[in-house]
Amino acid sequence: MSKDDITVYGAHWCPDCRRSKQFLGEHQIPYNWVNIEEDPEAEQLVIEKNEGKRIIPTIVFSDDTFLVEPTNAELAAKLGLRTKASRSHYDLIILGGGPAGLTAALYTAREAIDTLVIERAAFGGQAAGTEKLDNMPGFPEGVAGIEFSQRLRQQVERFGAELLQAQEVTGIYQHDNYHCVKTNDGSEYSADALLLATGSRYKRLNVRGETDYLGAGVHFCATCDGPLL
Numbered sequence: 001m002s003k004d005d006i007t008v009y010g011a012h013w014c015p016d017c018r019r020s021k022q023f024l025g026e027h028q029i030p031y032n033w034v035n036i037e038e039d040p041e042a043e044q045l046v047i048e049k050n051e052g053k054r055i056i057p058t059i060v061f062s063d064d065t066f067l068v069e070p071t072n073a074e075l076a077a078k079l080g081l082r083t084k085a086s087r088s089h090y091d092l093i094i095l096g097g098g099p100a101g102l103t104a105a106l107y108t109a110r111e112a113i114d115t116l117v118i119e120r121a122a123f124g125g126q127a128a129g130t131e132k133l134d135n136m137p138g139f140p141e142g143v144a145g146i147e148f149s150q151r152l153r154q155q156v157e158r159f160g161a162e163l164l165q166a167q168e169v170t171g172i173y174q175h176d177n178y179h180c181v182k183t184n185d186g187s188e189y190s191a192d193a194l195l196l197a198t199g200s201r202y203k204r205l206n207v208r209g210e211t212d213y214l215g216a217g218v219h220f221c222a223t224c225d226g227p228l229l
């Protein structure tokens with residue numbers, strides 16, 4: 001998918017525009033952003049698509065279809081992300097599709113352990129958002145984080161693990177001998193075992209510009225990208 005396949009028309013003050021942009025960003029999906037307050041033609045296009053109303057975000061796709069103020073679930077469905085599992089019970093459910101979760105799935109699926117991985121954002125976790133991984137064994141020139149994540153995902157799929165995206169695990173509980181998880185769309189799945197590979201989340205200062213400058217002045221890992229500053 002290229003940047004030109006999706007255009008998000010919105011404005012900086014619009015919270016639903018920010019939510020849609022964040023969703024696309026978290027799923028590593030490229031898009032064009034057009035601020036209709038700085039582009040009268042774009043504003044006109046939005047008004048035409050919405051039969052005279054100026055509703056944002058209006059998200060236009062390369063097949064000329066569009067979504068207006070979509071929920072994250074509607075956006076995920078339009079983008080063809082797999083958000084529902086094919087069954088309700090598995091041998092193992094792995095929470096988190098970062099390098100740890102996917103590597104675990106690689107081993108379990110290979111051993112014919114029926115495995116479901118549930119990821120709330122893009123597969124690859126923090127590694128997917130890293131421009132270049134320099135210390136991965138087998139990659140003498142380093143490898144882009146996104147490429148590493150795609151390769152890892154393909155390898156896991158080859159062994160038959162089932163992967164869900166855009167689903168946050170919102171709760172876990174025990175029922176008789178089963179371990180159960182709830183996801184944010186209201187689905188529930190059970191397994192003989194759960195593996196928690198939810199990684200870490202960095203503490204934010206919540207100051208203005210912090211999100212805009214992530215990776216370009218705002219950093220969390222001194223040993224990772226400190227030397228590049």
Ligand SMILES: Cc1cc2nc3c(=O)[nH]c(=O)nc-3n(C[C@H](O)[C@H](O)[C@H](O)COP(=O)(O)OP(=O)(O)OC[C@H]3O[C@@H](n4cnc5c(N)ncnc54)[C@H](O)[C@@H]3O)c2cc1C
Pocket residue numbers: 095096097098099100101118119120121122123124125126127128129130132133134135136167168169170197198199200220221224225
């Ligand atoms: C900027 C940067 C540069 C880095 N550079 C390097 C490098 O060059 N070399 C290197 O070896 N390491 C590097 N690292 C570290 C490396 O990315 C991490 O060590 C690695 O990603 C940790 O993997 P993980 O699977 O444990 O956790 P994560 O990568 O954090 O993955 C956890 C996953 O779980 C998901 N998740 C969390 N909660 C839920 C939930 N409730 N429901 C569903 N899913 C959930 C998250 O969305 C995430 O995808 C870097 C990290 C950063 C931030």
